[in-house]
Amino acid sequence: MxxxxxxxxxxxxxxxxxxxxxxxxxxxxxxxxxxxxxxxxxxxxxxxxFVMGENYADGFGLQWNVFRSTQLDSRSGRKLSFQRFWEGTKWRPRDLYGKRVLEAGSGAGRFTEVLLDAGAIVTTFDLSEAVVANRLNNAAGGEVVFFQGNIYDIPCQDAAFDYVFCYGVLQHTPEPDRAFQALVQKVKPGGRISIDYYLKHDRLDPFNQPKYFWRRWTVDVPPSKLLSMIRSYMPIWLPVDTFIRRIPFLGPKLLGLLRIPCWNYLRSGLTRDQRLEWAILDTFDALSARYDEPRTLDEVRHMVEQVDGLDEVDVFYGSNGVVANARRQ
Structure with a gap:
């Protein structure tokens, strides 16, 4: 606290x-x-x-309080969050020590944990009740302030942070470009920002097609009911999905035809039980989000480059789709 x-x-x-x-x-x-x-x-x-009551992120609030510690490296015993953070941002731990970092859309705090371990002074927020899970996970981890707030109206001073970090968020906002601009305003001159974004795939992509096929119905299902549905079929389907994925050449095509949503972290190093937990979590995440607007790499680059005052822009394919890093002049 x-x-x-x-x-x-x-x-x-x-x-x-x-x-x-x-x-x-x-x-x-x-x-x-x-x-x-x-x-x-x-x-x-x-x-x-700063915000209270129902909003478009309620599903995230539910999932991150139910799966409060699932994606924490300290819980999983893996370095999945650690690797995604440092490989994406291209920052170095020694650069963040003692520096002020704003984290937007922190969920249960998988990356908050990484930031605090690096010795950063963190201000972290989420629109949803997920911030409660983050506080329970990370309040004792270092110098950190939590708040519940809107990315379009961040109550912190402009140009106040050495680093601004936002992964897994912008594609889930109603106006991603406006949200990105709001984040840039908080970066100090000479400071850096790192965001990531879902990649827009071809319509026939076997991994992403089931998600967008089913979302036309699932986004209107009450989150608790949708989570219950996924929990009921995933223990049965995940072993089948795993078997099919291991079929050379034909496996991905067959999964695309079946259109059964399942986020299967087959080669992640997670245990069988952990993979089931992650599969339920991320399948719910994919099907429940009110907004989900993927973009191509060029579209993400355009979003970044249209904002005045940024240089050293670096846009590349990353672990969650597309990563964009930049420095504020």
Whole structure:
């Protein structure tokens, strides 16, 4: 959790704090009051809530609280998040030590854990209740402030962060270009930003076609019901999916024809039980998101290059589709 001074640093002294603290000085409850407009932001369970109530990210809130620790490297025993973070950002751990990092759309905090392990000073937020799972996972991991907020209206000072990080998020927003522009505003001159984005595949791609075939119906299913449905068939289907994937040449084509959604981390090094847990989680993630707009590499590049004040733009195929890194001038 955050102390008074950490909250003030995160939100640029824009808000005054009326709060209760525990014996260690961590804020556990209270409110932030906007010095200019009088807006009142409740602090609930140590988390300032700049947005509350239902929104398009409710499904993510459910999944990350149900699967709170599934993707944490400290839980899986693998370095899947570690590798994806450092290979994508091309940053170095020593560069982040003691630096201020804004993490947007943090989910349950798989990358928050990586950032804190590197010694970064982290401000991390999510639109959904996933921020609760992140706090439970990472509050004791280092210097970190959590809040629930909207990527279009980030309550932190502009040009305040050395690094801004946003993976697995922009394609799930109603206006990805606007969301990216909002993130760039928070980067200091000379600071760096790293985002990733789902890749737009050919319509006949055997891995992605089932997702977009089924989403026309699944996005309107209540999240709890959809999760229950996936949990019911995945233990039966995952071994079948694994068998088919191992058939040379014909396996991928057959899966494309069957159109049964299953995110199978066959060669990830995860155990059988972990693969089942990840399959349920990521299949739900794929079918439940209200917004899912993949883009080609050139389209992602255009999104980045149309924003003034960025240089050293580097756009490439990454672990989740397309990665884009840049420096703010």
């Amino acid at each position: 955050a102390t008074l001074s950490q909250l003030q640093e995160a939100f640029g002294h824009r808000y005054r704090v009326e709060a209760e603290a525990d014996s260690h000085g961590d804020i556990v409850a209270g409110r932030l009051i906007d010095n200019a407009g009088g807006q009142i932001v409740p602090i609930v369970d140590g988390i300032p809530r």
